[in-house]
């Protein structure tokens with residue numbers, strides 16, 4: 001940015017004025033079209049013959065207020081699970097991806113194991129892993145078996161690590177071999193090359209898809225309630241079963257979206273930054 | 282940049298050539314730094330190096346010339362142990378570095394290599410590119426490594442770019458940083474693989490000047506090049522590679538002006554013709 005005072009030429013002034021007019025115009029068009037579509041939707045829905053009934057069963061303000069504490073308690077479980085599982089899955093995924101890049105016959109068993117892991121856990125439906133861990137493992141009646149909640153979190157970590165490992169691996173493989181040659185030619189070991197040259201470049205490139213998977217994870221953590229622990233959706237289910245009214249689900253849905261907004265905003269920000277870096281900006 | 286052998290270097294300068302070092306056509310003036318014998322390298326059945334011999338003496342500059350695909354890059358990569366050999370031996374300061382059980386990472390610290398495509402690390406600033414190996418490999422403190430890096434950058438007129446990222450530098454500047462990065466390890470031997478080939482003609486000069494200065498400081502170098510004029514000027518010895526062998530080698534005025542081998546003559550004639558176009 002130049003701080004030197006500069007009088008724009010008439011040509012530049014005309015360009016600036018034109019651009020400003022265009023911006024104002026497009027904002028007006030956007031506002032008008034949004035208002036039109038919104039009104040149309042509102043009129044259609046509220047004018048529908050069953051609207052009164054739907055309003056009662058889905059949007060009862062009193063029931064919403066009543067259900068909020070339970071749903072919030074459930075949501076707190078979602079949040080804790082999300083944080084722990086996201087960290088766990090990212091670390092495990094990174095480890096598996098790095099193991100898959102080891103070269104040489106000595107590491108064949110490790111490589112094969114890591115590859116087998118990603119195949120197995122990307123293929124297995126999460127629900128099956130969840131049942132196997134939360135019902136199967138306690139069934140063994142071993143000493144010190146962790147709680148169902150921990151086992152459920154473990155199932156999430158194991159499954160998501162399989163996906164994240166592949167994202168990490170794509171990032172690692174996107175670093176050009178000439179970067180490795182340059183690093184090794186300086187005398188860096190394989191580990192040092194990974195740590196200081198390959199991973200920093202790889203992580204920057206795959207940060208957006210990684211965060212995207214974390215957003216997906218946020219919706220899947222609720223599945224642990226299948227094994228017993230009460231998350232937001234399960235809390236809503238209990239509340240709605242008591243009143244034969246679906247309003248608690250709407251409460252949970254709104255809370256989920258509110259929870260996702262910061263995460264999605266961060267993802268968008270990171271994606272934008274990555275795109276800008278790509279274009280050399 | 283240090284013409285004196287580094288402490289890690291094998292035999293000192295007063296140790297004579299090894300028992301096998303006859304006064305062959307390759308024998309240079311100083312003690313031998315590099316000796317390749319019978320190097321063989323294949324890529325999927327295609328023989329790229331076919332019993333190649335090469336000797337480089339201390340302070341000597343050897344230019345590798347030859348058609349595209351003759352194996353120049355492969356030879357340099359083999360010397361730096363970036364490729365696995367299929368036969369032959371490589372000695373650095375009399376120590377066989379191709380022997381089993383030798384740690385290639387330790388060998389590479391003593392050999393600098395610069396690539397045609399610079400290969401700077403894009404996520405690191407110029408300063409961090411240069412200090413990476415001194416800090417991580419040689420365990421120097423950040424302050425010590427940076428002081429020396431700034432000194433080296435200053436000598437090639439790049440002090441002002443220390444904090445810039447590689448993508449903000451011109452090709453010539455990037456390549457000079459790449460050379461500085463290799464020099465920061467105080468290598469015993471510098472391998473340069475067509476370091477000017479990716480550069481715009483007006484940027485070639487600044488890199489060649491740097492190599493000229495390195496020669497004046499006594500750096501031992503092997504460089505693959507398509508710049509015959511530069512090879513003639515800077516090299517003590519020119520080796521013409523063809524089909525994975527050194528077909529002809531000797532002082533530049535002999536190999537470039539009065540080649541004895543028909544293959545060399547053909548190659549040079551083609552180059553002259555291409556330059557006329």
Ligand SMILES: Nc1ncnc2c1ncn2[C@@H]1O[C@H](COP(=O)(O)OP(=O)(O)OP(=O)(O)O)[C@@H](O)[C@H]1O
Pocket residue numbers: 324325329347348349350351352353354355356475505
């Ligand atoms: N990694 C590789 N895999 C397969 N073949 C390779 C590989 N590297 C080099 N080759 C082959 O080896 C031969 C020699 O390549 P090399 O790069 O050493 O030639 P060069 O003399 O450096 O050529 P140029 O002047 O074009 O740089 C070529 O035929 C090339 O196709």
Ligand SMILES: [Mg+2]
Pocket residue numbers: 353354355474475505
């Ligand atoms: Mg080459």
